[in-house]
Structures are given as C-alpha cells and as structure tokens.
Amino acid sequence: MNHPLVALPVPAPPSPPHHEEPVLDLAVPVFNEETDLEPSVRRLHAYLRETFPYPFRIIVADNASTDATPLIAARLAAELPEVEWIRLAEKGRGRALRAVWSASSAPVVGYLDVDLSTGLAALLPLVAPLLSGHSDVAIGTRLAPGARVVRGPKREAISRCYNILLRCTLSVGFSDAQCGFKAVRRDAAARLLPLVRDSAWFFDTELLVLAERAGLRIHEVPVDWVDDPDSRVALLSTALADLRGIARVALSPARGALPPGRPPRPYAVPAAALALAHLLLYAALRPAAAGQVANALSLLACWTLAVPVRGRLPWPAPGAPPALPALAARLALTAGALAVLRHTVPAAGLRAELAALAAAHVSLVVARSALRGWRRRTGSAAS
Structure with a gap:
C-alpha cells in the first residue's frame, strides 16, 4: 500500500561533484528512517574511507518517506563527497534497488540495510570476488558455517523455515536469500533486472533464483549479524507476500523441467x-x-x-x-x-x-x- 506524502520542503538532489569514478555503488534503501539514517551513513562513510581500497559511492534511496528522512539525506549528500541521494515517489525496497542499480556506471553495485545489522568487515570480502571476475553475485549469509548471529528465536526460526522452503520448492543452492547485504556485477545486474517482477521484499529472492537459473556464479560470505530490535518489517504481511512470490516463480514458464531420469513426485x-x-x-x-x-x-x-x-x-x-x-x-x-x-x-x-x-x-x-x-x-x- 502506498503511503501518502506530506508536504515537505525537500530540495532537489544536487548534481554530484566531480571525483574519481566509483568502483562500487552502494545503495542504502530507506523509508522513514530519520533516527538511524545520519549515524548509519556517517559510520558507513567513515569505514569505507578508512578501509576500502577502491573509489566508492553511497546512494541513499528514499522510498517516499513522510518524515525528515529526505532532508537528512540531502544534508548528508551536501556534506560528504561520496554520498548522493535519490527520492522515489513509491515505496518498495526492490523498486529502490532497481532505480539505483539501473542508473549506475560502477562495475559493481550492491546494497545494505540502513540499520547496519551486518558487520562492515564483510564488505571487502563481498565485493572482491566480483571485481576479480571470480563471481557474478555475492551475498552475505547468516546461515553458513562461520557466521555469527545474534537474534531472537522467532526470527531465527522464520529465516530458517523460509530458506528451507526455497530449497524444497525452487531447488535453490544458496543458503540465505534475505540477508540485507548483497552485491552484483553491473553486467549481471543488467541481465537480471528486466526479468525481476517484484518491487518489494521478495526482490532479493527472485533476483537470486534468476541468477542461479542463468548459470551465474553466486559467492557467499558468512557475516556477523546483530538483529535490530526496532525493525519495522511486518512479518506476517511480508511472509504472505513471499509465499505468493514463491508460487509465482515456481509456476513461471522459466522454472525448467525436472532433470532427466528423476521421477516426478506427485x-x-x-x-x-x-x-x-x-x-x-x-x-x-x-x-x-x-x-x-x-x-x-x-x-x-x-x-x-x-x-x-x-x-x-x-x-x-x-x-x-x-x-x-x-x-x-x-x-x-x-x-x-x-x-x-x-x-x-x-x-x-x-x-x-x-x-x-x-x-x-x-x-x-x-x-x-x-x-x-x-x-x-x-x-x-x-x-
């Protein structure tokens, strides 16, 4: 459901200053994040400035926020040279990622959640296999050996059940579809984005399923992850939307036939x-x-x-x-x-x-x- 916009004196996104072309465009999709946006972006920017060995750009993608989020995003873009922002008229994480990634000229595009639940030390291991050509897609995973995760039993059970459901219904090989920490080579994104129909939370899953079906190589990085107690994800409505997405992808003509010699399971x-x-x-x-x-x-x-x-x-x-x-x-x-x-x-x-x-x-x-x-x-x- 689209939220009505309130009248805010939102400045137009400024023209980006001239600087070295980024190797990584990192999207941060947000909706009504006036509390977390500034400390998170400043922390992310400082970390990348100090540790990331390549030119980068952070793009705050505002999903039709009705609070002070766009004003804060505009101020951060004016103060920090590697930070830009865009404003979308409609809500949806997938819609925001599509907009940022489609307009990017960087060799690698990615995103992370604004709460920075994922440890930033995993950023370079996430991006390096894409820059080297080793892989086409890279994802953070909370469910692989080596990951260290702090979250409640309810979210743990939901996450594991969801990924088991994907393996049983869509025969996927990746371990964690919905960790908010992913990167894609731009050429691979250009192939996949026109095929992804979802514009909300199922966007990640659909993108990965399509990548796997296309024979693209998916690299997994075990991450440190701490649950955000203030998460605003509506679990029930999101779960129902994901189930509808799974059914749609499973029944799509591109789902492929069973391997030769494998008996059908009625x-x-x-x-x-x-x-x-x-x-x-x-x-x-x-x-x-x-x-x-x-x-x-x-x-x-x-x-x-x-x-x-x-x-x-x-x-x-x-x-x-x-x-x-x-x-x-x-x-x-x-x-x-x-x-x-x-x-x-x-x-x-x-x-x-x-x-x-x-x-x-x-x-x-x-x-x-x-x-x-x-x-x-x-x-x-x-x-």
Missing part, C-alpha cells in the same frame, strides 16, 4: 512446500496467539493460498489428496501434536512446537505413502 514435494509454509506462518503468528489458534490460522492461510494453484503445479495430479479431507487430517494431526507436546512438556518453547508440527507433517506424508503402496499391492493381487 505428493511429497507439494506437501513439503505446504508444511514449510505452515511452519513459517506459525512462527510469525505464535507470539500473538495461542498455539492451537496460531496453528489453525496459519494452516488455513497456507491452504487458501494453495487453492488457486491446485491443478497447475508441475507435479501430476494422481496421488494428490482431496482438498477438504486432507486439510481436516492435517489440522487434526498438527493440533494433536501440539496438545501432546503441551501435556508432556508444559514449558516447551517455539522451537519444540515447530519440531512437533514438522513431525506431524512428516508422519502424514509417510502414512499416505504407505497407504498408496498397500493399495497398489492389493490391487495387483486382485487383478
């Missing part, structure tokens, strides 16, 4: 996708609702999202369970798993609940597979 793959989406939404809803309520709402939401694509999935229809009985069975089994866990371990936390729900989903898949096998055997014997 039930297990979509069941795994549904289960992981359920866990992701459950983790987002659980802090605000009782376990059984969060379970029912998240499962119903996932099932509702799955209805429009039933019959369009790339797996054959035979073996897929009828909608309402399958939903009832899944709801009963997951509710029972939570009830048993609460009875046996009254103090169980979110991770234990997610494990119990995952076990319920797995047991349902195993039971259905066993039932189908028994029916095939008995049918063969009867014939």
Whole structure:
C-alpha cells in the first residue's frame, strides 16, 4: 500500500561533484528512517574511507518517506563527497534497488540495510570476488558455517523455515536469500533486472533464483549479524507476500523441467512446500496467539493460498489428496501434536512446537505413502 506524502520542503538532489569514478555503488534503501539514517551513513562513510581500497559511492534511496528522512539525506549528500541521494515517489525496497542499480556506471553495485545489522568487515570480502571476475553475485549469509548471529528465536526460526522452503520448492543452492547485504556485477545486474517482477521484499529472492537459473556464479560470505530490535518489517504481511512470490516463480514458464531420469513426485514435494509454509506462518503468528489458534490460522492461510494453484503445479495430479479431507487430517494431526507436546512438556518453547508440527507433517506424508503402496499391492493381487 502506498503511503501518502506530506508536504515537505525537500530540495532537489544536487548534481554530484566531480571525483574519481566509483568502483562500487552502494545503495542504502530507506523509508522513514530519520533516527538511524545520519549515524548509519556517517559510520558507513567513515569505514569505507578508512578501509576500502577502491573509489566508492553511497546512494541513499528514499522510498517516499513522510518524515525528515529526505532532508537528512540531502544534508548528508551536501556534506560528504561520496554520498548522493535519490527520492522515489513509491515505496518498495526492490523498486529502490532497481532505480539505483539501473542508473549506475560502477562495475559493481550492491546494497545494505540502513540499520547496519551486518558487520562492515564483510564488505571487502563481498565485493572482491566480483571485481576479480571470480563471481557474478555475492551475498552475505547468516546461515553458513562461520557466521555469527545474534537474534531472537522467532526470527531465527522464520529465516530458517523460509530458506528451507526455497530449497524444497525452487531447488535453490544458496543458503540465505534475505540477508540485507548483497552485491552484483553491473553486467549481471543488467541481465537480471528486466526479468525481476517484484518491487518489494521478495526482490532479493527472485533476483537470486534468476541468477542461479542463468548459470551465474553466486559467492557467499558468512557475516556477523546483530538483529535490530526496532525493525519495522511486518512479518506476517511480508511472509504472505513471499509465499505468493514463491508460487509465482515456481509456476513461471522459466522454472525448467525436472532433470532427466528423476521421477516426478506427485505428493511429497507439494506437501513439503505446504508444511514449510505452515511452519513459517506459525512462527510469525505464535507470539500473538495461542498455539492451537496460531496453528489453525496459519494452516488455513497456507491452504487458501494453495487453492488457486491446485491443478497447475508441475507435479501430476494422481496421488494428490482431496482438498477438504486432507486439510481436516492435517489440522487434526498438527493440533494433536501440539496438545501432546503441551501435556508432556508444559514449558516447551517455539522451537519444540515447530519440531512437533514438522513431525506431524512428516508422519502424514509417510502414512499416505504407505497407504498408496498397500493399495497398489492389493490391487495387483486382485487383478
């Protein structure tokens, strides 16, 4: 939803001063960040000035802010020679990155979040493989060995569930799609940006999926990352938008066929996708609702999202369970798993609940597979 703009005496972005052409254009997308913008940009600028061995440029991309963010951005651009800013009329992180990267002439473009949750020491390891030609895309990862992460269990569970969901539904090889710390060679960005349809939070994931499908090399850098307690990301709406994005990309004509000789999976793959989406939404809803309520709402939401694509999935229809009985069975089994866990371990936390729900989903898949096998055997014997 676009936010209405208030009347602010916003100066026009100044013409950039003449200086050595940057090797790196680093975008900082912002929306209503009047508190964090100035200290973060000054810290980033000082760090790059002291440690980064190449010419650089920092571009603050204001996403239609309605507070003092554009005024602060304009002042920083006037004071700091390597800092510029642009103002967009519409909100959206992907929209901001597209605008900055498309207009760049630097060999490498990148971005980081304004809260600087990612340790800046990873900037040079992120950019160096792109400058050398070793890789086309580089991402920070919080989920690879060597990463040091400080964040709450809810965000940890959501992040891991989301990336597992990507591996199961889109067969991706990268480990962390949404860490706000990425860089791309400009020639690779020029190929990918026209193909990316999302303009918000799913932009990162879609860009990486397209890069992997195009055979581009993706370099991963384990990062130090500290969660921002003042993060304004709406977890539920973002999760639902991401699930819609995953479904769109999975069903797009460019998704590709299964490798030769790999048998289709009529039930297990979509069941795994549904289960992981359920866990992701459950983790987002659980802090605000009782376990059984969060379970029912998240499962119903996932099932509702799955209805429009039933019959369009790339797996054959035979073996897929009828909608309402399958939903009832899944709801009963997951509710029972939570009830048993609460009875046996009254103090169980979110991770234990997610494990119990995952076990319920797995047991349902195993039971259905066993039932189908028994029916095939008995049918063969009867014939």
